[in-house]
Amino acid sequence: MKFTSSTNYRPQAPGTSIEADIYLFNRLRQLSFKQRLEIFAAHDRGVKKLSLAGVKMRNREAPIETIRLHFARAVLGDKFQEGFQPKGTDEKMWIQDSIALAGELHQILESVNILYYVSRGVASSIHGEARSTRDLDLVISLEVERVDIIVQTLESAGFYCPALSVENIKQGRERSLSITHTVTIANADLIIMDNSPFAVSQMSRRILASVEGVSPFWVASPEDMVLQKLMWGRGSQSEKQWRDVLGIIKLQAENLDYGYLVQWAENLDVIDALTEALAEAGV
Numbered sequence: 517m518k519f520t521s522s523t524n525y526r527p528q529a530p531g532t533s534i535e536a537d538i539y540l541f542n543r544l545r546q547l548s549f550k551q552r553l554e555i556f557a558a559h560d561r562g563v564k565k566l567s568l569a570g571v572k573m574r575n576r577e578a579p580i581e582t583i584r585l586h587f588a589r590a591v592l593g594d595k596f597q598e599g600f601q602p603k604g605t606d607e608k609m610w611i612q613d614s615i616a617l618a619g620e621l622h623q624i625l626e627s628v629n630i631l632y633y634v635s636r637g638v639a640s641s642i643h644g645e646a647r648s649t650r651d652l653d654l655v656i657s658l659e660v661e662r663v664d665i666i667v668q669t670l671e672s673a674g675f676y677c678p679a680l681s682v683e684n685i686k687q688g689r690e691r692s693l694s695i696t697h698t699v700t701i702a703n704a705d706l707i708i709m710d711n712s713p714f715a716v717s718q719m720s721r722r723i724l725a726s727v728e729g730v731s732p733f734w735v736a737s738p739e740d741m742v743l744q745k746l747m748w749g750r751g752s753q754s755e756k757q758w759r760d761v762l763g764i765i766k767l768q769a770e771n772l773d774y775g776y777l778v779q780w781a782e783n784l785d786v787i788d789a790l791t792e793a794l795a796e797a798g799v
């Protein structure tokens with residue numbers, strides 16, 4: 517497949533010319549995987565630095581503990597749990613990017629033999645256009661009888677796991693656990709995978725992001741991210757999901773497994789959306 521301009525080509529942002537958009541993705545493809553990871557991580561840290569600066573400006577005379585609490589609320593948003601008690605006063609520890617967090621969670625999950633992969637916003641930023649995302653999403657393979665083991669391991673590593681959510685998962689009422697590190701205030705959602713054929717396929721095709729100087733972690737394949745986002749955007753008509761899809765296709769144009777994409781797009785009833793996305797991405 518060749519990446520070209522077409523009459524249906526759609527730039528990532530309104531007001532951006534087709535030529536400028538194509539030039540940007542040509543330059544991004546010239547970067548190494550590590551360089552793209554570093555760009556995303558720096559962007560991620562930059563957003564947190566700006567947030568902390570704003571909190572400090574609004575609370576000039578406040579003690580560090582108050583600053584820490586306000587910062588935690590600003591960063592976590594609706595993920596802030598009333599039972600969460602942040603610790604530590606080293607501001608540098610609060611500026612952790614999602615890539616570093618993924619590497620840390622990789623070691624924890626591997627230590628208890630939990631299969632997982634990074635998904636959603638962080639995965640689409642790795643495979644396509646980098647964008648801001650509030651937290652890290654990991655799809656994990658977890659049996660109910662092993663919930664206590666993973667929770668104990670996470671808590672030992674300094675993560676806060678809401679007791680009510682843990683109980684709801686054990687009772688089958690929820691399939692997602694939001695965890696927050698008490699020192700770095702880094703947040704991640706652990707999403708328990710189902711047993712559907714597509715879910716099994718995604719786990720089997722995960723890719724180990726392993727480059728020098730960066731802690732390794734598993735991430736969803738670019739093809740599966742395209743399919744996931746086409747499914748999520750199907751009902752909502754989400755502009756953000758569509759932009760993510762185009763960004764992945766544009767950046768990965770010559771590396772995608774189009775046979776796999778078409779096969780699963782037909783099975784998942786998103787083939788029309790995939791066809792449209794390929795045209796708008798210039799493929």
